[in-house]
Each structure stands twice: as C-alpha cells, then as structure tokens.
Amino acid sequence: MNTKTAITLLTAVAVIFTIPAALEAQVKIPAKSGSTLDDPAEAGNPSAVPAASRSQFDNKSNVSRSAPEGPSQMKPQATPLPKPGAVTAVQRVESPKQNIDPKKMQRLAELRRELRITETARQARLALPTDDLFEATEPTKIDDLSESTLKKVAEYLDLSGFKTVTVKPFYLRDEPGDKELSWNRSLSLIEWMDSHTELKTEAFKAGGPDPVVKPTPKKVAKNLGEAEFVGRIELHLQ
Numbered sequence: 631m632n633t634k635t636a637i638t639l640l641t642a643v644a645v646i647f648t649i650p651a652a653l654e655a656q657v658k659i660p661a662k663s664g665s666t667l668d669d670p671a672e673a674g675n676p677s678a679v680p681a682a683s684r685s686q687f688d689n690k691s692n693v694s695r696s697a698p699e700g701p702s703q704m705k706p707q708a709t710p711l712p713k714p715g716a717v718t719a720v721q722r723v724e725s726p727k728q729n730i731d732p733k734k735m736q737r738l739a740e741l742r743r744e745l746r747i748t749e750t751a752r753q754a755r756l757a758l759p760t761d762d763l764f765e766a767t768e769p770t771k772i773d774d775l776s777e778s779t780l781k782k783v784a785e786y787l788d789l790s791g792f793k794t795v796t797v798k799p800f801y802l803r804d805e806p807g808d809k810e811l812s813w814n815r816s817l818s819l820i821e822w823m824d825s826h827t828e829l830k831t832e833a834f835k836a837g838g839p840d841p842v843v844k845p846t847p848k849k850v851a852k853n854l855g856e857a858e859f860v861g862r863i864e865l866h867l868q
Contacts, residue, residue: 734789741786754792754867759860760815770814772822784826792867795829798837799863812839816863
C-alpha cells in the first residue's frame with residue numbers, strides 16, 4: 631500500500647466518526663416542565679416520573695387533622711349527686727282523703743257512751759244483762775221494754791261496720807237449768823238482731839255458755855262497793 635492510499639483510508643474513518651457527533655449536537659432536549667400534564671407528549675410516556683404534588687391541607691391551619699370523635703359523645707351523662715348540705719326538693723304525693731261523715735262519727739260516739747261499749751280498731755264488746763232483756767214470765771222472749779236499748783245496739787252494728795257478731799251467754803250456777811236457758815236466750819237474741827239489722831244471718835254466731843265467775847257492782851246499792859253475780863249476754867264484734 632502506498633502513501634496516498636493510506637491517507638485516503640484515514641480520511642474516510644475520520645468522516646464516519648464525525649457525522650454522529652454532529653447529529654447529536656443538533657438534537658435539542660426540551661426543558662423539564664413542572665407538571666407531567668403540561669406536555670401532551672410526556673403524558674403518554676409511562677416511564678415519565680410525575681412531580682410530587684402539594685398536599686391539599688398545606689397552608690390551611692383552620693382544618694383539624696385529628697381523628698373525628700367516636701360514639702363516646704352519645705353516652706348519657708350521669709346525674710350529679712347533691713353536695714352535702716344542699717337542699718333537695720322532694721315531691722310529696724298525698725293519698726286520697728276518705729269521706730268522713732261528722733254526723734255519723736258523732737252518733738257512734740253517743741252510742742258507745744250510752745251502751746258502755748269497749749271498742750278498739752279491730753273489735754268491740756258490750757254486755758247486756760239478761761234480766762233486763764227478757765220477760766220474767768217467758769224467760770226466752772224479748773221484753774218490749776228492752777227494745778229501745780236493742781234498737782240502739784242494732785244501729786251501732788250498722789254504723790260501725792263490723793262484719794261478725796258472736797253472742798256469748800253467761801249464766802248463774804245457783805239455779806238448775808240456767809245453762810240451757812242462757813243458750814236459748816242467746817238464740818232468741820240472734821233471731822231478733824237478724825231481723826233488725828242490715829247484717830246477714832251468717833254474720834251472727836252463738837258462743838257456748840259459761841258460768842259467771844266475777845261479780846259486778848249493783849246498780850242500786852245501799853252501801854258503797856256492793857256487788858252481785860248477774861247473768862249477762864256479751865256481744866263480741868269483729
């Protein structure tokens with residue numbers, strides 16, 4: 631190879647390496663935009679990395695970033711206890727008043743006094759001498775003179791409200807047959823009261839006769855403290 635041929639080959643090689651460098655210098659690289667959506671060509675490029683966007687909460691100090699409160703706000707609040715020494719208002723509920731008839735109460739008081747009735751809240755008792763209730767000739771027949779007293783007894787039974795009347799006879803031991811007589815007298819008294827009061831027949835009960843063991847003061851006595859054994863019929867009311 632002569633000198634002229636070698637120079638020609640070196641010149642050709644230099645031209646080959648010079649052309650890519652010149653082309654590369656002519657290519658312009660576009661400036662990078664602040665947003666990946668500004669350039670439509672770059673929007674379709676999946677390899678492009680989007681720029682970090684600013685938070686929507688930046689520079690908004692009035693927006694709370696704490697978690698919202700849960701259902702605990704809906705819990706009922708307990709009623710505070712009153713402080714020591716504090717005055718607490720209490721509503722007073724009064725029961726309905728019962729209708730009390732003053733005339734009825736006054737009449738009951740009069741009957742208790744006239745008949746010498748011993749009365750409590752649940753029971754009452756009165757005694758009637760048998761010699762004043764029955765006739766002398768017919769010992770089991772109610773004496774007409776005693777009906778005024780028995781009518782007061784019937785009035786008391788209707789006003790007092792007792793539902794049960796037990797007739798209890800007491801007889802003397804001196805005379806024979808007084809026990810049977812006292813029993814028959816109590817039955818006669820029950821029959822009379824049954825027809826003169828508003829109580830039902832089942833409300834009256836006959837008690838067994840008992841002897842008189844305690845003397846009672848005489849109604850008419852010459853000396854103070856004189857006593858005698860008197861047959862009687864007691865009414866026990868309940």
